[in-house]
Amino acid sequence: MKSRSFNKEGNAKRLDIYFIVNVISPVLLFVLFWLVATDYYSSWKEELVLKLDSYAESLAYPVWTYDYRVIEKLTRVISQSAHITGVFVYDDKKRELGSFDESYVPSILEQVLGVRIQNRNINLFYADTFVGNANFRYTDSTPRIFLFYISLIFVGMYLILFLLVKNLKKNEHLKALVNELNEMNNELEIAFNELEEAQNKIVNSEKMAALGKLMVNIAHDVNTPSGIIYSSLTEQHKLLSDVKEKFDKDELTEEEFKEFLNTMFELNDMMMRNSRRIIELVQSLKRVAMNEMVQSYANVNLKALVTDVLNSLHPRLRKTKIKVVADIDDNLNVYTVPGAIAQILMNLIDNAIVHAFEYDNPGEIRIEMKTITSGNNKELMFVFADNGKGIEPEIQKRIFDPFFTTDPKSGSGLGLSIVHQLVFEVLGGTIEVQSELGKGTKFVIRLPIKEGN
Incomplete structure (x- = not known):
C-alpha cells in the first residue's frame, strides 16, 4: 500500500x-x-x-x-x-x-x-x-x-x-x-x-x-572662417561696384585703382587662408571617421609636421593663454603614418585645452620627439606634457574609454579614445599617462620605427 x-x-x-x-x-x-x-x-x-x-x-x-x-x-x-x-x-x-x-x-x-x-x-x-x-x-x-x-x-x-x-x-x-x-x-x-x-x-x-555628432564639435570652427569668407566676398562686391561705377563715369583715379587692387589682394588672401582652414577641418573630420585615410606610410619630417599642426590650431590656441613649446630636431625624419601622428597631436592639444587648464588661466604645453634604441629596435619617443591641474587617479583608469568625459558640455569623450586606437592599432605602439593633481599631465608614446621609402 x-x-x-x-x-x-x-x-x-x-x-x-x-x-x-x-x-x-x-x-x-x-x-x-x-x-x-x-x-x-x-x-x-x-x-x-x-x-x-x-x-x-x-x-x-x-x-x-x-x-x-x-x-x-x-x-x-x-x-x-x-x-x-x-x-x-x-x-x-x-x-x-x-x-x-x-x-x-x-x-x-x-x-x-x-x-x-x-x-x-x-x-x-x-x-x-x-x-x-x-x-x-x-x-x-x-x-x-x-x-x-x-x-x-x-x-x-x-x-x-x-x-x-x-x-x-x-x-x-x-x-x-x-x-x-x-x-x-x-x-x-x-x-x-x-x-x-x-x-x-x-x-x-x-x-x-557618425559625422553628425562629430560635426557639432567643429561647428564653431567652421562657422568662423565661413563668416570671414562671406564678409570678404561682400566687401569685394561693394568695392567692385564702386570701382565699376567710377570707371563708367571716367572718375577713377590711379591712386584709387591702386588702393582698390591692394584691398582686393588682402581680401583674396584672407579668403584663401580661411578656405584652407575649412579644408583642413573637413579633412581632420574625415580622418576621424574613416581610419583608412591614415593607413598609408610615408617618410615625414616630424618638425615640419608638428609645425603644420600647430599652425592649423593657431586660431583656437590664440583664444587661450596657453603657450606651446616644441622640442624636436630639425632633421628628425621617420617612416610612419603622418595622418595618424597629426591626429594624435591634435586630439592631445584639444584635450589639454578643454581639461588641463582652468578658464582663461595661463599654461604651457611641451611636445618632445626623439628616437631611442630599445634592444635591437629603434623607437620614436613622443612626449606630450602640460603643467595644468592634473588628473585624479580614478579618472586616469578610464580616460581612454570611448565616450568617457568629465565635461560633457565641452567634448564628446572620443578624443583620447581615438588617440589610443591610433597608437595601438594603426601605429603598433604604446601609450602611458603620468599625472599628479596640481602638477600637470604627461603622455608618453612609444612608436616602433619602420624602414621604408
Whole structure:
C-alpha cells in the first residue's frame, strides 16, 4: 500500500513536472522572447531613427549651399554605416544633389528571416527654411539575425528542461544533467558577456563614424572662417561696384585703382587662408571617421609636421593663454603614418585645452620627439606634457574609454579614445599617462620605427 501510494504520488508529481515543462514553460518562454524581441527591435529602430535624423541634420547646410563635394563625401561616409545601403539627397525642387547606392543582395538566412529594404525620407531644414530632403535606404538584418540567435537560445533552454525532466527516472542521470545544466548556464553567461562586448565594439565603431555628432564639435570652427569668407566676398562686391561705377563715369583715379587692387589682394588672401582652414577641418573630420585615410606610410619630417599642426590650431590656441613649446630636431625624419601622428597631436592639444587648464588661466604645453634604441629596435619617443591641474587617479583608469568625459558640455569623450586606437592599432605602439593633481599631465608614446621609402 505504501509503495503504491508512493508511486501514485511520484507519478502525480511527475505529471505535474511534465505539464509544467511541456505546456507552461513553452508559453512562458514564448512570452518572454516576445517581450525581449519587441523591446530590442523598438530600441534598435529608435536608435536608427535618431542616427538618420543626425545624418539629415549634417546634410542640411551643404544642401543649402549646394556644396556638391561635401554632399558626396557625406553620402559616402553615411553609407558605410551598418544597415544603410543607399543615400539620396535632393534640393527643394526635387533635383538630385548627390547619392550613394550600394547593391544589396540578402543572404539565404536573411531571406528566410524576411529581411527587407526600407526607406526613410527626411525633410532638410536650415535656419528654419526647407532646403530639400534626404532619402535613406536601410535594412533590418542585424536585429532580425540577433533575435534569431536569441530564439535559438530560448529553444535550447526549453530542450534542456525537457531532457532534464525526461531523465528524472535515474537519480545519477539527474545529477549529471544538473551539473551539465550548471555548466551550460555558465557557458551561456560567458557567451552573453562576449556577445555584449562584441555589440559594444560595433556600437562604438558606428558612433565614431557618425559625422553628425562629430560635426557639432567643429561647428564653431567652421562657422568662423565661413563668416570671414562671406564678409570678404561682400566687401569685394561693394568695392567692385564702386570701382565699376567710377570707371563708367571716367572718375577713377590711379591712386584709387591702386588702393582698390591692394584691398582686393588682402581680401583674396584672407579668403584663401580661411578656405584652407575649412579644408583642413573637413579633412581632420574625415580622418576621424574613416581610419583608412591614415593607413598609408610615408617618410615625414616630424618638425615640419608638428609645425603644420600647430599652425592649423593657431586660431583656437590664440583664444587661450596657453603657450606651446616644441622640442624636436630639425632633421628628425621617420617612416610612419603622418595622418595618424597629426591626429594624435591634435586630439592631445584639444584635450589639454578643454581639461588641463582652468578658464582663461595661463599654461604651457611641451611636445618632445626623439628616437631611442630599445634592444635591437629603434623607437620614436613622443612626449606630450602640460603643467595644468592634473588628473585624479580614478579618472586616469578610464580616460581612454570611448565616450568617457568629465565635461560633457565641452567634448564628446572620443578624443583620447581615438588617440589610443591610433597608437595601438594603426601605429603598433604604446601609450602611458603620468599625472599628479596640481602638477600637470604627461603622455608618453612609444612608436616602433619602420624602414621604408
